[in-house]
Structures are given as C-alpha cells and as structure tokens.
Amino acid sequence: MPMNLVFKALSDATRREILHMLQMGDLSAGEIAEHFDMTKPSISHHLNILKQAHLVQDVRKGQNIYYSLNTTVFQEVIGWLYNILDMSGKEGELEKTNGKVRQKEGIDDGKSK
Amino acid sequence: MPMNLVFKALSDATRREILHMLQMGDLSAGEIAEHFDMTKPSISHHLNILKQAHLVQDVRKGQNIYYSLNTTVFQEVIGWLYNILDMSGKEGELEKTNGKVRQKEGIDDGKSK
DNA sequence: TAGATATTTAGAAATATTTCTAAATATCTA
C-alpha cells in the first residue's frame, strides 16, 4: 500500500477518531456521522479517504453501508515505523533514551576537539 | 506529544525521507538539503515541522545545525497504532486476516436473516 | 571587524484539503 495515502489518511483527527470508533465494532456511515458535529457528506468524504488507504473496508447491507477496520495496513505502518528505529518489531526492547538507539557514529563537529 | 502534530509531520513524503536519512546517522541541515531537489528554506521548513512534532532534535555545532532522530515519539505512534489493533505491542502475533482481529460481534444487517 | 558560509525567517503564490449545500443514487416498504 502506498505509504503516502496511508499517512495522509492518518493525518486528520476526525479520521483517526473514526478508526477508534471502529475498534469497538463495525458501524454504518450514518452511525459514524452521528458522533460528529459535521455533515454526512463530510464524513462520507473522510470514510472515502480511509477506504482509499485501505485502513477500512465497507460492505453494503440493505440501505446501510457498514465500515470495518482493515488491520493489515496498520501493520504496514507499524513496520515502517519499526524500520526507522532499526528494529524488527519482533524482539528487543527499545531503550527509552532519546537518540541512543541508532548508534552509528558520533556527529562530526568539524573541530575534532 | 499531541498525535495530531506527529501524524501531520509524517504525512509528507519529503519529511518521511528525511527521517530515513537520519536513520543512517545525524546530518546537518545543508547535508539534508543536498539530497533533495528543493531549496534550503523549504527543507528548513520541513525540519521545523519534524522538530515541532519532536520526531527530530537539533543541535548547533559551529555554523552547522545537526539533526537526529528522537525515537521516543516513534514509539508513541507505534503505541497508538497497536492500541487501534487492541494489542499491547509486546506479545501476541497478529493474525494476518483482514478484520478478524477485533472480534466484538457481527454486524446487524437489520434482517436477522 | 569584514566577508564568507550555514541556516532560518518573512511573506507571497500555487496547490491541496476540509467542509458545506444541493442534487444524485441505491434500497426498502407500503
């Protein structure tokens, strides 16, 4: 999945809140819209962006369209982030200290002290 | 860290590429700018957004300003994503099948079959 | 201190995103 679509989709607070709502179970577009102080077309637009990023899937059931999380893409993002940290994501606790994980070499201050 | 700043920062491809560059070791603003077909002020702007999200840190060394990754915030994002998946992030392999992880209850199609 | 080098700040122009209203589409029910 193109990471750009995924990160763009995740960059909006309304969309992230929609993802949280879907964590509790699948919901119709209307049920999702009810939770926001925003029109249905606006929510529909956000759902579409999440769908394009494959963060959610939709299924029509009668008049309703139900949305659900697609967990595989979340794992791709987690993988991307672990990769930045030079970690496999499977083992090895990450020490909490800033900038101490990747330990390639010290920066050169051009002065060689 | 406000997740909104962090996700906004991650939503741009240039900024994500900068993060990848810093994975290899710390770099000055000029060294970063060289890798892009973009002016220095533009790169400076991107670095500032990454800094506001605390994804990078900067230290002045003489005329140069060196940037480095701040791994702690990456972990916050990983935690946010794991949370959506209802996982601790420490144990339990996630099954790959879409939508099968969170298994609250089936959706109601209003027809009760 | 004057000039050179590295980087950022200011602010404008182009582009992208968010949200709205109005209208279209899909499905259900009487």
Add this chain to the structure above:
DNA sequence: TAGATATTTAGAAATATTTCTAAATATCTA
C-alpha cells in the same frame, strides 16, 4: 411504483500546506 431513508457525488468557499525568493541571523576565519 411512490415515497422514505441512507449514503454518496459534485462542486464551491474557506482554510491549510508546500514551495519559492529575498532578507535576516549566527558563526567562523583572516
């Protein structure tokens, strides 16, 4: 089939983001 309900599509207005040029700031060296 007609009307009601659920949702999306179209397109406009407001706002935010990206990138640029010009100028400012900070530090170094002769």
